[in-house]
Amino acid sequence: MKKLLSLTALLLLVSGLYAQTYVPSAANLTARKNFQDMKFGMFIHWGASSVLGSGEWVMNNRNIRVNEYNTLQRVFNPIDFDAKAWVATAKNAGMQYITFITRHHDGFSNWDTKLSPWKITNTPYGKDALKQLAEECRKEGIKLFLYYSLLDWYRDDYQYETGKTGKGTGRTQKSNWPSYIHFMKEQLTELLTQYGEIAGIWFDGHWDQLDNDHDKTLQSKVNWHYDEIYTLIHQLQPQCLISNNHHLAPIPGEDFQAFEKDLPGKNTTGFGGAGISALPLETCETMNDAWGYNMTDRKFKSVPALIRYMVNAAGQNANFLLNVGPKPNGQIQSEFTDTLAMMGKWMQQYGSTIYGTRGSVIPEQDWGTVTVKGNKMYIHILHPGKLGEYVFLPGVKNKISAAATFANNTGLKFIQQAEGVFVYLNGVTFDSIDTILALTLQ
Secondary structure (H helix, E strand, C coil), X not given: CCCXXXXXXXXXXXXCEEEECCCCCHHHHHHHHHHHHHCEEEEECCCHHHHHCECCCHHHHCCCCHHHXXXXXXXXXXXCCCHHHHHHHHHHCCCCEEEEEEECCCCCECCCCCCCCCEHHHCCCCCCHHHHHHHHHHHHCCEEEEEEECCCCCCCCCCCCCXXXXXXXXXXXXXXXXXXXXXXXXXXXHHHHCCCCCCEEEEECHHHHECXXXXXXXXXXCXXXXXXXXXXXXXXXXCCEEEEECCCCCCCCCCXXXXXXXXXXXXXXXXXXXXXXXXXXXEEECCCCCCCCECCCCCCCCHHHHHHHHHHHHHCCEEEEEEECCCCCCCCCHHHHHHHHHHHHHHHHHHHHCCCCECCCCCCCCCXXXXXXXXXXXXXXXXXXXXXXXXXXXXXXXXXXXXXXCCCCCECCEEEXXXXXXXXXXXXXXXXXXEEEEEEEC
């Protein structure tokens, strides 16, 4: 079904890209607030690439040609896929939303798209994984976001000639950019009309068409038609949030800002460092080093490290999107599920200091961070060795009426002065992960 939508919005040139002048709907603004409140979500990287057990970039990394790679469709048979188990794992971990890979850079679609035969319903498995997941998320009250790759290593019409990746996949036919843009818009229409309410679309791959990913001033080599794509999404589902993992400042039409493997504003990866916008924020991270299933990746992050990462994200006003890469049979490996179960137990006890909070209350501190909700300010001491007899909160102007430990509500001495608040730590028993103090604001 072909659905062409006329543009009525004025086009602006922003960061070298044409994008609509975007005024979010009331439903969208409410969705943004709810998104900020959720704080913790599950990212799921999975598809035909999982069969090779070497991560989701295996097609590019091994220069596997299209005619070789498509044999995966005949062997991808996730007979143990259980949407109920996936959603239960997320929910028990304290996660409040799921971002699912509908189509990654290899172009394989995890739903019954009518736009391409390269899809999960043409495998021996034969079922629509997205449909099952969407139904289970709706049943359990988990919001569903959909990752969608802008770039494609499989299709001939994608402009691979100017792209930086997918050079070794054997494509020789001249690309057809209008055809590819039309294909993407039609697929997005399917996703937003056939699977119920979708909380957000999470784009990735813009960086494939930049001359230099480290120079944020350079224009893309192609026109991604974001004005048309973003307008389409917001017309089909006005509340649906849009993010684009382009490592740039957000452009009009986007509803939250994504940071990959970094806290907002950091650049430990070399491709981050974009300025922090006023939009809701999210940082995504892996549980080992891989996004997609990698059978030899044993660099699993510890439970304390991941909890501290999540707490730091909340302290910087960002959600924490933590990834799992299920095995080709559809199961999530026990190293992930065990860790998530332990994180869930922590969230049961301390989640009220994370959910619904806002961060960026004080500048980054070497001892930890601060979150705020209502009349409560939560001090998260992650590195007690950095402290002496007190913790100092610079620049806090709100009147403090009480201070206590969060775990057992033991009252603490504090002094409030013009430069900030001093909370004394006499009698505080430090937790091995996060020692939380609660201040009451007048």
